[in-house]
Amino acid sequence: MESAPLYRQLAQHYLHAIETGVLKPGDRVPSVRTLMELHGVSLSTALQACRQMESDGLLEARPRSGYFVRHRRHKPLAPIEEPVATLPDPAQYVGIHERISAITARGHQQPVAVNFAGACGAPALYPAQGLRNAAARALRLHPQLFGSAADSGGHPAFRAVLARNALLSRITVAPEDILVTHGCTEALNLALRAVAQPGDVIAVESPTYYGLLQILESLGMRALEIPSSPQTGISLEALELAAQTYDNIRAVVVVPNLQNPLGSIMPDANKAQLVAWCDARAIALIEDDCFSALAEGDAPLAALKAWDRSGGVIHCASLHKILAPGMRLGWIAAGKWQARVEMLKYSQSRPNELLAQMAAAEFMGSGAFERHLRRLREQLRSQRAQVAQAIAAEFPAGTRASNPNGGLHLWVELPGSVPSEAVFDQAMAAGIRVVPGVMFSNSNRFDHFLRLNCGTPFTLEIERALRTLAAVVARLADKP
Amino acid sequence: MESAPLYRQLAQHYLHAIETGVLKPGDRVPSVRTLMELHGVSLSTALQACRQMESDGLLEARPRSGYFVRHRRHKPLAPIEEPVATLPDPAQYVGIHERISAITARGHQQPVAVNFAGACGAPALYPAQGLRNAAARALRLHPQLFGSAADSGGHPAFRAVLARNALLSRITVAPEDILVTHGCTEALNLALRAVAQPGDVIAVESPTYYGLLQILESLGMRALEIPSSPQTGISLEALELAAQTYDNIRAVVVVPNLQNPLGSIMPDANKAQLVAWCDARAIALIEDDCFSALAEGDAPLAALKAWDRSGGVIHCASLHKILAPGMRLGWIAAGKWQARVEMLKYSQSRPNELLAQMAAAEFMGSGAFERHLRRLREQLRSQRAQVAQAIAAEFPAGTRASNPNGGLHLWVELPGSVPSEAVFDQAMAAGIRVVPGVMFSNSNRFDHFLRLNCGTPFTLEIERALRTLAAVVARLADKP
Ligand SMILES: Cc1ncc(COP(=O)(O)O)c(C=O)c1O
Ligand SMILES: Cc1ncc(COP(=O)(O)O)c(C=O)c1O
Numbered sequence A, B: 001m002e003s004a005p006l007y008r009q010l011a012q013h014y015l016h017a018i019e020t021g022v023l024k025p026g027d028r029v030p031s032v033r034t035l036m037e038l039h040g041v042s043l044s045t046a047l048q049a050c051r052q053m054e055s056d057g058l059l060e061a062r063p064r065s066g067y068f069v070r071h072r073r074h075k076p077l078a079p080i081e082e083p084v085a086t087l088p089d090p091a092q093y094v095g096i097h098e099r100i101s102a103i104t105a106r107g108h109q110q111p112v113a114v115n116f117a118g119a120c121g122a123p124a125l126y127p128a129q130g131l132r133n134a135a136a137r138a139l140r141l142h143p144q145l146f147g148s149a150a151d152s153g154g155h156p157a158f159r160a161v162l163a164r165n166a167l168l169s170r171i172t173v174a175p176e177d178i179l180v181t182h183g184c185t186e187a188l189n190l191a192l193r194a195v196a197q198p199g200d201v202i203a204v205e206s207p208t209y210y211g212l213l214q215i216l217e218s219l220g221m222r223a224l225e226i227p228s229s230p231q232t233g234i235s236l237e238a239l240e241l242a243a244q245t246y247d248n249i250r251a252v253v254v255v256p257n258l259q260n261p262l263g264s265i266m267p268d269a270n271k272a273q274l275v276a277w278c279d280a281r282a283i284a285l286i287e288d289d290c291f292s293a294l295a296e297g298d299a300p301l302a303a304l305k306a307w308d309r310s311g312g313v314i315h316c317a318s319l320h321k322i323l324a325p326g327m328r329l330g331w332i333a334a335g336k337w338q339a340r341v342e343m344l345k346y347s348q349s350r351p352n353e354l355l356a357q358m359a360a361a362e363f364m365g366s367g368a369f370e371r372h373l374r375r376l377r378e379q380l381r382s383q384r385a386q387v388a389q390a391i392a393a394e395f396p397a398g399t400r401a402s403n404p405n406g407g408l409h410l411w412v413e414l415p416g417s418v419p420s421e422a423v424f425d426q427a428m429a430a431g432i433r434v435v436p437g438v439m440f441s442n443s444n445r446f447d448h449f450l451r452l453n454c455g456t457p458f459t460l461e462i463e464r465a466l467r468t469l470a471a472v473v474a475r476l477a478d479k480p
Helices: A006-019 A032-039 A043-055 A096-108 A128-141 A156-169 A183-195 A210-218 A236-245 A268-281 A335-348 A355-364 A367-394 A420-429 A460-478 B006-019 B032-039 B043-055 B096-108 B128-141 B156-169 B183-195 B210-218 B236-245 B268-281 B335-349 B355-364 B367-394 B420-429 B460-478
Strands: A059-062 A066-069 A179-181 A201-206 A222-229 A249-254 A284-288 A313-318 A330-333 A409-413 A449-453 B059-062 B066-069 B179-181 B201-206 B222-229 B249-254 B284-288 B313-318 B330-333 B409-413 B449-453
Touching: A006 A043, A032 A043, A043 A059, A043 A066, A043 A367, A096 A210, A096 A420, A096 B335, A128 A355, A128 B128, A156 A330, A156 A355, A179 A183, A179 A335, A183 A210, A183 A249, A183 A284, A183 A313, A183 A330, A183 A335, A183 B335, A201 A210, A210 A222, A210 B335, A222 A236, A236 A249, A236 A268, A249 A268, A268 A284, A313 A335, A330 A335, A335 B096, A335 B183, A335 B210, A355 A367, A355 B355, A367 A409, A367 A460, A420 A449, A420 A460, B006 B043, B032 B043, B043 B059, B043 B066, B043 B367, B096 B210, B096 B420, B128 B355, B156 B330, B156 B355, B179 B183, B179 B335, B183 B210, B183 B249, B183 B284, B183 B313, B183 B330, B183 B335, B201 B210, B210 B222, B222 B236, B236 B249, B236 B268, B249 B268, B268 B284, B313 B335, B330 B335, B355 B367, B367 B409, B367 B460, B420 B449, B420 B460
Parallel strands: A201 A222, A201 A249, A249 A284, A284 A313, B201 B222, B201 B249, B249 B284, B284 B313
Antiparallel strands: A059 A066, A179 A330, A313 A330, A409 A449, B059 B066, B179 B330, B313 B330, B409 B449
16 A cells, blocks of 8 residues: 555644644744745645645635634534443334435425535546446447346456455455445345344444345344444444343344444454354354445555455445445345345346446556545545534534544534434525434434535535534524 | 238238148249239338248248248147136245256356247347447436436436336326336335235236246245136136135236236236226235237237226336346336335335436437337247247147247247256257246146247257257157
């Protein structure tokens, strides 16, 4: 892995100076010329560093005087607290589908000016042009593309690229052992159907991605919500406690890297421990790894499957968040359940069509993919920083937020007992869509949380929307 | 609707003369010049009629002497007998998936020279070029296509074309009430999941498309096989008898038009009766209408949903057989279950991606679609006729076959008790793939049947393969 570009290192240096109080709000930072001399960098590097800090909201440019440290009207956001490793709720059917559908339907009744509810980045963050060229080329090269059914399992070139990429997550898997699916959603459905029956208990993180709760409910399976840390993900102590109480846990589903909504990343030691724990109990371990390419840091994150020795880990992922929200391309490597997963895929939807697979294979096989990812991570980092700063500046005291090391989302805890559904409704009335915390659990435990998507380039309009949102929260917080 | 072209009418006229013995094998048919005078048609029409009959295997051209009626070495094939309306087998789990997978796996172990096992036509039968141009245009017109997630429900233009097309089947449905799916397969999964639970009993035709048996098994539902007529489809008497015995039938699934494998078409009176019968018992009626555009005849066939007054009929179809085997595009209009089907689709695979929908919408909205269908029907008619004739000429006495009014398949009953799996294995050894009858039922009732796909233009190679197949059958029939 390459280290961060020079201008980022420079910006980091001054960020550190600001955070430690060496540079205070209102202080002038060294001029661009001075930066060049001090650090021995080029004009463009010095300029890029300043612009970066400006777009991150750390500095402000004053015409003809240079860059100054911005006044922060607020202390940095406090982090979300660690959960207590309590016994989870008894698993039960609670109509999460209807709750979510009702909220979603309300969200679609009104025009949306600013959308913080997305599940991926803004279109401008993805290489639509490159993918489109690749697709056009595939059409030219394969005149009979639409005339015959696709390879079962997936397009060989696409599976080969996926297998090569998996090495970065320390997974060794043959192309033939990867099955292409309609997104991570289909992969999760297949994984669950392969290892569990209706009525079975499935342990999930709490809070968890609502899509997973919907899948479980639609399959008639029961979600057992395991407390999870905003830093390290699922609590292994709580999981152990749960297993002592419920002897019928059939599978564990986790997002080990950049969990949705927490943004947590499981440390390698926890990953190893979880794989061994499941293996010892013959509990299937399903990982949803659709965000890990969005993590910052020098080395890519390992997948749970990196520790899999017995074929008991099912790895699911997709391109939806990292490359192409407009393609329905996901995949699954299901270890010892692969044959059953293939059969279920065939009977559920048949093999995916070829065109998108060909285009994605070409793009991902070129250097453009890694360049795109680097740019995307950088944009998301800056956008998250700016949203976080606006929250710190505008939201009522007592607001807490996650500070994930990558990804699309911030998980925001509202002060007092502000109900997220009320925030949702009042924000909607102002044309602003958020995801209320109630959607991330079958319980009401996260009722005073919001998930905010930071996938859209930060603009004045977004800043204003966050101010409106803050006012909505403040108004509700003041109510007795 | 337009009636058959003039040359087809002329060919029909002489076919009739041959079938009734007015013209005998070896007889010379009137010269092209005489045909022109007799029937008042143009040179090209008279020529086309003769070439048609030649390619259908009715006539042979002798250089410089004209066309002669071919010698048939065999009486016309006897039709498949009507089933007896017996009580169906008790519904049970029988591992159809494993049986089918085992057969399919054997089929993939050896190279295939001639494939009679396909589920659609040869690539040359589909307008790959037109679809490809439409896709390229969509890519040009929508630069952000891969950058953002697709409309839920489906692309509006595609749904609008589907709604317009549905009028031909006498279905009135709004575009918003059509949900785009990954093929008819996904539509059937959603329909069944919407109306039934694991353990529920589902009435199906017998024989039936093995894909449906796989879907039922994978959903943990139980198939109740209802005897079905090669002419008129599911036996309503047998269904009534079944309902008197099993009071827990939750849904009926039928292919009303060109059933797979029988090729049967339900008469309108039966369709009306079946819809009313299900309605009166609050049994969901799921129709799989993916072949009807391949039916010959002057007027398009009506769908079951044409008689639906209460929203109890779920209509499923796809483009796989009629337009684009290489696109995974199907749809569902689920009447009163539409909201539940939408929810299940969302949680099973999210909305389909846009590109193929855009390309299909453009193609289907143009006159090219109807021109393609006319050509396709004509090709299939001729190919079916030639395969049927080769069977009549080469297979042992006692062989029977369906004579469907359209579609891709012939359903062939082997004489004596020749087991289709043995035929399958011995044919595979000669590089010929067929579908053995055992795959079309959870019972062994159709063990001595084969389904032959006629979707490939008839060549000497195919004629030779049918001769080899006939020899395999004859050898097995001679065994004690
Ligand atoms: C954790 C998680 N898994 C899966 C998905 C769905 O992925 P896909 O669009 O590939 O089906 C999402 C997207 O919202 C997600 O957040
Ligand atoms: C009766 C029937 N239904 C459904 C299908 C599958 O259709 P699709 O490819 O659109 O999923 C087939 C194809 O073999 C079929 O014969």
